[in-house]
Amino acid sequence: MPQYAAIIYASDVDPTKPEAADMMKDYNDFHAVAETVIRGGAALYPTATATTVRVTGGKAGDIVTTDGPYAETKEALTGFYLLECADLDEAVKLAAQIPGAWDGAVEVRPIVDFGQ
Structure with a gap:
């Protein structure tokens, strides 16, 4: 059965804080x-x-790190689920029930399954 990543972009909140309790109940x-x-899946810290990592000059180049995300946006990558569904339609139907879809x-x- 195919697998789909449901990648959540929503408000940048810390899911471990007490003020996120209502949101976590929805999840x-x-x-x-x-x-x-x-x-599988995971929630991400804000x-x-x-830390953003880049390598300048190709494979053997210098490693450059920057504090913070790759891009500043209104919505942030806050987590993901790995779903095994019959097809894309089922995955979309489930994704619509993920709380991050309601305001993000x-x-x-x-x-891609490299094991087969």
């Missing part, structure tokens, strides 16, 4: 609905905790 509710197809966006993308 727990989604997890209960979709647990039979969820194969973008302020990110969820990008659904097929996973």
Whole structure:
């Protein structure tokens, strides 16, 4: 069965803080609905905790790091689910139930299976 990444772009909040409790309840509710197809996933800490890595000059070049995200945007990459669904239609239907889709966006993308 194909797998899809449901990549969540939403408000940049820390899901571990008490003020995120209502949002996390919604995510727990989604997890209960979709647990039979969820194969993985994670929430991410806010973008302020990110480190961006670039290599200048190609493969053997210098490693350059920058504190913060790659791009500043209104919505941030806040997490993802790995879903195993019958097809894209099922993945889209589930993605619409992810709380991040309600005030942000969820990008659904097929996973390349290199093991087969």
